[in-house]
Amino acid sequence: MSLLEIEDLTVEFPTRRALFTAVKNAHLSVEPGEIHGLVGESGAGKSTIGAAVMGLLDRPGRIAGGIIRYKGEEISGLDTDAMRALRGKKISMIFQDPLTSLNPLFTVRQQLVETISEHLDVTADEANTRARDLIDRVGIPDPEARLDQYPHQFSGGMRQRVVIALALCSEPDVIIADEPTTALDVSIQAQILDLIKELATERQVGVILITHDMGVIADTTDKVTVMYMGEVVESGATAQVLGQPSHPYTKSLIAAVPRPTVKLDRFPLISYGGRVMEFAIEDLKRNWPEVQTDRSKTLVQADAITKRFVQTRAILPRNRKMFTAVDAAKFDIKQGEVFGLVGESGSGKSTIARMIAGLYKVDGGEVSFDGKPVSNQPGGVPDWYRKQIQMIFQDPYSSLNPRMRVDEIIAEPARHHGLLAGQALKDRVSELLDRVGLGAAAGLKYPHEFSGGQRQRISIARALATQPRFLICDEPTSALDVSIQAQILNILKDLQEHLGLTMLFISHDLPVVRQMCNRVGVMKNGALVEVAETEALFASPQHPYTQQLLSLMPRLDGLSDEGLSVA
Known part of the structure; x- marks a missing residue:
C-alpha cells in the first residue's frame, strides 16, 4: 500500500472573469522510503499539488475532482479539524520561501519547541533538547546560541535550514519539500539532500521533492513526474x-539544463507549446555605441579590498567587535570578460559586488576602473563611473519599485544621469522592452503583473538603459526554472559576445x-583562495576547498544529450 496516492486530481480557481484550472487530472504515488520528484516550469502546478495534499489551497482555490489518499484513507474530503490533526504530525511541508513561513516575532527556539510540543508527547526539557539536535542536524553551527535568535538574524540559506528542521519536528511519514534547496549553495544543498535521503532510507519516510533543479532530481529521486500547464506529461523511474525521455516537453526541458562536464555554445530553449521568446541582440546592437575590447587589458581592478561590519556597537572604538566579511581580496577583470565568483553563503561574494558597485564603502584596499581609482573618493563614487556600471540583483521583485x-523603472537610470529625455527616452525604453522579448506595451504594467523570469528581463532592460560597459550579475538566475534560466543566460551571453560587455557573475x-565564465574566483570565509581559467x-x-566544492557538484551523468549544441 502506498503512503500517499493522488488520482485524477483537479484543482480550480474561480475568478470573476473565468475559471482557471491549475491542475488537471494529475496522478502520482509515493511509497515508503521513496523520493518522488515533481518537475516543470513555473506555473506548471507543482506547488499547487503540494498545497492540495496539505489542505492549504489559497482561496478561492478548491479540489474540483480526484482523490488524495494517505495510507489508503481518503483525506481530500476531511474537515478543517481533521486536516489540522493530520497536517504537520503525519504529513509535513518544507515551504519555498523561508522568510514568510517563519514568525518574525518569535525566536527559532520558541517556534521549534512549540511545534515539537504540539505533535509529540515530550517534556519541556526534552522538547528543547530535540530542538537543539534538529538545528545541529541541519548544519547550523553553534546551535545553542542560534536557537535564541530571530529569523531576520539568519541568512536565506540558514532560514531554509530552520524551516527544514521545523518540518522534521514531528517525525512525519510524508514530507512535501517545495524547492528546499533553491537558496542554498552546493555544500549545504548536499548536506540537506543527504539528510532527506537518510530519512527516506532509515525511517522509510515518503518524500515529494518539488524542484526546478534537474541536478537535484537526478542525484536524489527514485521516480520523477513531469508537469506542463497543470497536466502530467510523463512519469516513471x-x-x-x-x-x-519520451515526451517532447521532457526532452526540451532536459536539453535546457546547464551541464557541469561540457561547455555549450548556447542553451537550448523550451520549444514545446510555442512559448519561445528570443532576445533581439542584432537590433539592440545597431543603436549601441561601438566598443573596442582588448582582452589583454584590465577594466576592473580589486586591489586587496577589505570590508568589515560592526558586530557589537560601543562608544569607544576599542570595545567594538568587528566582523571581516571580505579580507584583502585581490583580482582583476579583463575587458569583455565574464569573471565568476563562487563560494558558500556568507563567503563574501555579494559584499565584493556591492563594494565594486559603490554600494558599500571599501574599508581597505582600492577598486579601480579603467585604470582610475573609484573607491573612497572625496566626493563619493564618481558619477562617470556610475554611468559605466549597472547591477542585476538576485531577487528581481524586491529590486523593482512596486509603485x-x-x-x-527602465527610464530612471538614463534620466538620472541626464543621458536622454522626452521622446528619445521613451524610444529607448520601448526599444529595450522589445529587445528583451516583452514588447513595448509591457511598459504600462507594474512589476507584480509579471512572472519571475519576466521581472528579471525587466531588470536586464533597466541595466542596459545607460548603455554600460560593466554588468554585475548577483545570482541572476537562482530563483528561475531551467527554461527561463536558459533564456536569461542566453541574453547575458549575447550581451558579452556582441556588445563587448564585461561582467562579474556571482552564482x-x-x-x-x-x-558562462572565462575565469573564476573561489571565496571562502571572506578570502579569495583560488583564481583560474574556468x-x-x-x-x-x-585549493582543497575548491576540490571539495566541485566534488559536491551534481554530475548529471544520466541526462539525455539530445538537442545540445556543444561549443
Whole structure:
C-alpha cells in the first residue's frame, strides 16, 4: 500500500472573469522510503499539488475532482479539524520561501519547541533538547546560541535550514519539500539532500521533492513526474525519464539544463507549446555605441579590498567587535570578460559586488576602473563611473519599485544621469522592452503583473538603459526554472559576445558558472583562495576547498544529450 496516492486530481480557481484550472487530472504515488520528484516550469502546478495534499489551497482555490489518499484513507474530503490533526504530525511541508513561513516575532527556539510540543508527547526539557539536535542536524553551527535568535538574524540559506528542521519536528511519514534547496549553495544543498535521503532510507519516510533543479532530481529521486500547464506529461523511474525521455516537453526541458562536464555554445530553449521568446541582440546592437575590447587589458581592478561590519556597537572604538566579511581580496577583470565568483553563503561574494558597485564603502584596499581609482573618493563614487556600471540583483521583485510602472523603472537610470529625455527616452525604453522579448506595451504594467523570469528581463532592460560597459550579475538566475534560466543566460551571453560587455557573475550554481565564465574566483570565509581559467579550475582545482566544492557538484551523468549544441 502506498503512503500517499493522488488520482485524477483537479484543482480550480474561480475568478470573476473565468475559471482557471491549475491542475488537471494529475496522478502520482509515493511509497515508503521513496523520493518522488515533481518537475516543470513555473506555473506548471507543482506547488499547487503540494498545497492540495496539505489542505492549504489559497482561496478561492478548491479540489474540483480526484482523490488524495494517505495510507489508503481518503483525506481530500476531511474537515478543517481533521486536516489540522493530520497536517504537520503525519504529513509535513518544507515551504519555498523561508522568510514568510517563519514568525518574525518569535525566536527559532520558541517556534521549534512549540511545534515539537504540539505533535509529540515530550517534556519541556526534552522538547528543547530535540530542538537543539534538529538545528545541529541541519548544519547550523553553534546551535545553542542560534536557537535564541530571530529569523531576520539568519541568512536565506540558514532560514531554509530552520524551516527544514521545523518540518522534521514531528517525525512525519510524508514530507512535501517545495524547492528546499533553491537558496542554498552546493555544500549545504548536499548536506540537506543527504539528510532527506537518510530519512527516506532509515525511517522509510515518503518524500515529494518539488524542484526546478534537474541536478537535484537526478542525484536524489527514485521516480520523477513531469508537469506542463497543470497536466502530467510523463512519469516513471528517474533514470528512465531523464535518460530516455519520451515526451517532447521532457526532452526540451532536459536539453535546457546547464551541464557541469561540457561547455555549450548556447542553451537550448523550451520549444514545446510555442512559448519561445528570443532576445533581439542584432537590433539592440545597431543603436549601441561601438566598443573596442582588448582582452589583454584590465577594466576592473580589486586591489586587496577589505570590508568589515560592526558586530557589537560601543562608544569607544576599542570595545567594538568587528566582523571581516571580505579580507584583502585581490583580482582583476579583463575587458569583455565574464569573471565568476563562487563560494558558500556568507563567503563574501555579494559584499565584493556591492563594494565594486559603490554600494558599500571599501574599508581597505582600492577598486579601480579603467585604470582610475573609484573607491573612497572625496566626493563619493564618481558619477562617470556610475554611468559605466549597472547591477542585476538576485531577487528581481524586491529590486523593482512596486509603485512605478515598468517604463518608468527602465527610464530612471538614463534620466538620472541626464543621458536622454522626452521622446528619445521613451524610444529607448520601448526599444529595450522589445529587445528583451516583452514588447513595448509591457511598459504600462507594474512589476507584480509579471512572472519571475519576466521581472528579471525587466531588470536586464533597466541595466542596459545607460548603455554600460560593466554588468554585475548577483545570482541572476537562482530563483528561475531551467527554461527561463536558459533564456536569461542566453541574453547575458549575447550581451558579452556582441556588445563587448564585461561582467562579474556571482552564482552558487557551478554548472552555470562553467557555461558562462572565462575565469573564476573561489571565496571562502571572506578570502579569495583560488583564481583560474574556468576550464582549468573545473578540470584540475588546486585549493582543497575548491576540490571539495566541485566534488559536491551534481554530475548529471544520466541526462539525455539530445538537442545540445556543444561549443
